[in-house]
Amino acid sequence: MKESMSLFIKTMSLTEQAILLREEGLIYKEISDKLNVPLMTICNWTRHVQLTDEQKQIIKTNCFKKVSDFWLNKRLRKF
Numbered sequence: 429m430k431e432s433m434s435l436f437i438k439t440m441s442l443t444e445q446a447i448l449l450r451e452e453g454l455i456y457k458e459i460s461d462k463l464n465v466p467l468m469t470i471c472n473w474t475r476h477v478q479l480t481d482e483q484k485q486i487i488k489t490n491c492f493k494k495v496s497d498f499w500l501n502k503r504l505r506k507f
Contacts, residue, residue: 443473450474453486455494 440448442463449459456474460467479487 446470446473447477450477451479451483453483453490455487455490458490 442465445463446459446465449462450456450470454462456467456470459465459474460470463470
């Protein structure tokens with residue numbers, strides 16, 4: 429299943445990939461890094477995407493996890 433999805437993504441344009449990844453709950457920075465496209469370009473390409481409440485919750489959870497991981501790693505480096 430993952431291989432077929434990977435093959436499918438390779439045939440899509442970068443814009444289509446960005447929209448799909450946004451709908452899957454990735455934050456702009458993750459999409460930018462994954463596609464190697466500037467962050468503002470990702471924002472422009474995906475700003476029209478209407479997210480469901482479930483998708484918004486996934487993004488919110490992903491953002492919270494990223495921030496939590498950042499601060500935890502920062503604290504651990506002090507020791």
